[in-house]
Amino acid sequence: MAGGSAIRGTRVGAGPMGESERGESAPRRRVSYWCANGHESRPSFALDAEEPESWDCPRCGLPGGRDEQEPPKAPRNEPYKTHLAYVKERRSDADGEAILAEALAKLRKQREG
Known part of the structure; x- marks a missing residue:
């Protein structure tokens, strides 16, 4: 089939480019x-x-x-922490029990009234 574009198979900007076209x-x-x-x-x-x-x-x-003998150390990867793990870092077991007791007392008071 002899028809179509004369520049078939090429795209705009294709072809050899030297420094004369790109600049130095x-x-x-x-x-x-x-x-x-x-x-x-x-x-x-x-x-x-x-x-x-x-x-x-x-x-x-x-x-x-840049120093071949002393390359930088690999960064330490921190494992994924759950929300509970972060809470346990901030609060002690005694704090947790006090908060739980307060919440249970509040619920019992709501059910009574």
Whole structure:
């Protein structure tokens, strides 16, 4: 079937583009970051840009630092806590019994009256 568009199979913006169309790229430098698992990532930064102290590892997600011998420690994951666990942190057993006794007394008074 011979019909259709003459540029079939291409899209706008497709094709080779050189620096003449894009403009010149800024001079760059590569900086090495190491995570606790020993992975090295080397992002590039413009020469005049400030390098961050840490960079997340693209392989494992741990934070990476610039010192290969002393990479940052993996963050400690806190386990999920239920509402009851948070209440128990704030209140003692004696507090809980006093609150329960107060609530029961209030309910008994409502039922009587």
